[in-house]
Amino acid sequence: MSAEPFGEMLRRSFAVLEREAPAHLTALGVALGAAAVDFSVDGDRVRVAVGAGARPGVGTIGDSPPAVRVFSSRAAILGLIDGQHGLAGAVREGVLDLSGRPDEIARFLDALVIYLHGAVRCPGMPAILARWRDLGGPHV
Amino acid sequence: MTPALLLARGGHLRGLGAGDPARRSKEWLHVAVHGPTAEIVLNLNVFEDGDPWLPPGVPVGRTLWLAAVDGAVRGDVHRGARVEAKEGHLSLAIDGDAITLADGALRVRAARPGFAVDLRLVPAVRPALAPRIPFDTADRVQWFLVPRLHATGTATIDGVVHAFADSPAYHDHNWGRFAWGADFAWEWGYLLPEAPEEPVCLVFARLLDRRQHRVRSAGCFVWWGADNVRSFQDAEVGFAPTGRFTGPLPPVPGVMGLISPDRRADVPARLQVTAAGSGDAVSVDFTPARGGRILIPDESDPFGVTALHEVFGAGRADGETGGRRFSFAGRGAFECIRVG
Numbered sequence: 001m002s003a004e005p006f007g008e009m010l011r012r013s014f015a016v017l018e019r020e021a022p023a024h025l026t027a028l029g030v031a032l033g034a035a036a037v038d039f040s041v042d043g044d045r046v047r048v049a050v051g052a053g054a055r056p057g058v059g060t061i062g063d064s065p066p067a068v069r070v071f072s073s074r075a076a077i078l079g080l081i082d083g084q085h086g087l088a089g090a091v092r093e094g095v096l097d098l099s100g101r102p103d104e105i106a107r108f109l110d111a112l113v114i115y116l117h118g119a120v121r122c123p124g125m126p127a128i129l130a131r132w133r134d135l136g137g138p139h140v
Numbered sequence: 141m142t143p144a145l146l147l148a149r150g151g152h153l154r155g156l157g158a159g160d161p162a163r164r165s166k167e168w169l170h171v172a173v174h175g176p177t178a179e180i181v182l183n184l185n186v187f188e189d190g191d192p193w194l195p196p197g198v199p200v201g202r203t204l205w206l207a208a209v210d211g212a213v214r215g216d217v218h219r220g221a222r223v224e225a226k227e228g229h230l231s232l233a234i235d236g237d238a239i240t241l242a243d244g245a246l247r248v249r250a251a252r253p254g255f256a257v258d259l260r261l262v263p264a265v266r267p268a269l270a271p272r273i274p275f276d277t278a279d280r281v282q283w284f285l286v287p288r289l290h291a292t293g294t295a296t297i298d299g300v301v302h303a304f305a306d307s308p309a310y311h312d313h314n315w316g317r318f319a320w321g322a323d324f325a326w327e328w329g330y331l332l333p334e335a336p337e338e339p340v341c342l343v344f345a346r347l348l349d350r351r352q353h354r355v356r357s358a359g360c361f362v363w364w365g366a367d368n369v370r371s372f373q374d375a376e377v378g379f380a381p382t383g384r385f386t387g388p389l390p391p392v393p394g395v396m397g398l399i400s401p402d403r404r405a406d407v408p409a410r411l412q413v414t415a416a417g418s419g420d421a422v423s424v425d426f427t428p429a430r431g432g433r434i435l436i437p438d439e440s441d442p443f444g445v446t447a448l449h450e451v452f453g454a455g456r457a458d459g460e461t462g463g464r465r466f467s468f469a470g471r472g473a474f475e476c477i478r479v480g
Contacts, residue, residue: 023442083394086401114443116399121437123200126219 006039006074007046009132011058016124017115018055024118029056031111035067035104042073068100068108078133087112143263143286143366144244148230150267151241151284154315155227156188156199164188164279164439167225167315169232169239171248171261173291174309174332174471178302179452180295181206181215181473182250182257184232184239186225199223201234205255206392206432207297208452213432215392218252230313246289246311259293261309265341268361268368273316273347275324281316287330288341288363308332308471320446321438323350327379329411329474331424331457339365340466342424342457344413346379350479355379360415360422362461370461372415372422383409389433389449396435400445400480407431407449411474420462426455428474435480445480 017025029050036049038061047061076095079085087109090096098105119125141149156165168185186199201223206215220234230241237250246261263286270283291309295302310330318324328345346358358377362370385407391397413424431451438444451474458467 021442027442080398081395083391083397086397088401113399116395117437117443120396120399121442123219 004132005044006041006077006132007044007058009128010039010046010048012128012131013119013125014056014058016122016128017118020122020124021118024114024121025055028111028114028118029054031107031114032056033107035107036062036064037068037070037108037111038066039070039072041071041077066100067104068098070108071097071099074132081129141266142244143266144241146266147246147263147286148241150269151230151286151313153225153227153229153232154282155225156186164317164319165315166318168313169230170310170312170314171239171246171259171289172310172473173259173261173295173304173307174452175291175295175302175304175307177209178295178297179208179471180257180297181450182237182239182248184234184237186223186232186234199225201225201232203234203237203250203252204392204434205250205252205257206434206450207255207295208430209297209300209302211387211430213388213390213430213452214254215390215432215434216252216255217393217434248293254298256296257293259291259295259304259309261289261291261311263311264288264290265363265366266368268371270345270359274356275316275318275347276322279316279318279322279324281314281318283312283314283345285312285343285361286310287312287343287361288332290336306336308334310473319439320436321350321440321444324348324356325350325352325477327474327476329413329426329472331426331455331470331472333468333470335468338466338468338470340457340468341470342422344377344379344415344424346377352478360413360424362422362459364461364464364466370420370422372417372420376417377415378413380412380414381408381410382412385409385428385431385451387428387430389431389451392432392434396437396445396480397433400433400435400447406447406478407451407474407476415459420460422457422459422461424455424457426453426472426474428453433480447478447480448475449478450475 166187183204201220203218224233248259289309290306360372415422428451434448
């Protein structure tokens with residue numbers, strides 16, 4: 001089984017958040033506000049933004065510029081998840097590249113922490129991560 | 141009765157039951173082993189998850205491990221899909237990781253990425269029970285402890301096999317109801333003698349409010365030979381932490397470090413515990429050497445984190461109980477809860 005694209009993993013994780021930690025997803029939407037965040041991870045490009053029903057979701061990158069652009073790789077993101085480096089270290093080492101106005105980057109980091117607070121409380125999240133690690137976690 | 145028989149009689153699983161609508165029931169088995177080349181902690185815990193998709197009383201399991209090799213500590217938390225908890229027996233298995241009482245010893249097995257153990261822990265002392273410890277206004281937790289065992293077997297850490305032969309080990313078992321993030325914190329530790337012929341070992345603990353402003357209860361428990369010969373309580377016990385531990389405390393699991401990245405250790409560089417009463421006295425001087433920061437999402441606050449700082453170290457204990465004096469050097473651990 002080959003690794004799935006970052007965007008697919010992110011979509012699945014948002015579905016788990018919606019089901020198992022809906023309050024965190026609501027808080028994530030509030031934190032993002034009107035800001036869109038574009039991710040490019042190993043060439044897979046997706047946008048996170050608040051959509052219908054004020055719920056944040058994962059979609060395709062549109063014509064409008066995002067508030068923040070994130071460039072990274074699967075290896076770097078797994079390194080963050082596994083505690084091999086912190087966010088600041090990843091930025092310093094160049095494996096996580098954030099671009100945008102400082103206040104928008106700060107807003108993105110706040111939103112990221114809210115997402116993580118929800119993710120670590122979701123019983124369904126380890127399977128999402130296992131699948132993305134390509135260790136054959138169960139399909140959901 | 142032998143230590144093993146008393147362990148079987150008192151150390152069995154109590155089960156979570158289904159009578160708690162708030163779903164705060166928890167139970168865990170904890171072992172720590174101090175070997176010549178590695179120190180390990182394995183904690184198998186079951187709890188009721190707040191997951192509304194699960195019916196009440198269904199246990200969710202977690203394997204938590206820590207390993208210290210050459211001063212470097214790492215660990216992880218695995219949420220298990222298959223829990224086999226034999227209520228009434230001392231036998232708990234989570235996805236194949238297991239702590240089971242068999243043939244008078246604890247069999248401890250686990251296999252996680254980068255970490256595997258296969259150990260036999262023979263109890264050297266009779267257990268003690270600290271009942272109904274008040275965690276919060278309504279929550280009570282029981283603490284069953286067997287602080288001195290002899291561990292034999294292996295731990296394979298990052299592919300390197302570490303052998304244990306009658307190495308000093310510790311075991312305890314807790315069960316009760318509480319929510320992570322509620323108004324409590326604990327500080328707890330033990331000192332086991334380096335010399336196998338040394339008859340004394342010690343456990344010390346105190347329970348505080350979450351901000352550590354008020355001590356709710358304290359205890360210092362002394363074993364001489366196989367018996368818990370002295371239990372100092374509350375006002376008899378004093379904790380004197382000094383300095384600040386400056387070594388690394390890696391987050392466990394690693395992902396929690398993104399939420400709680402503060403690496404300033406709220407762990408003392410040195411801890412002195414004294415206890416005195418009725419002509420008996422104990423003094424413990426413990427120095428943390430290496431450890432990790434186990435980070436647990438709060439149940440009472442959707443954006444809160446509780447940090448269990450778990451450090452291995454060495455120390456000395458001196459004292460007198462029942463007219464007999466003791467003095468020994470030993471190894472042990474200290475754990476303190478802080479707001480993460």
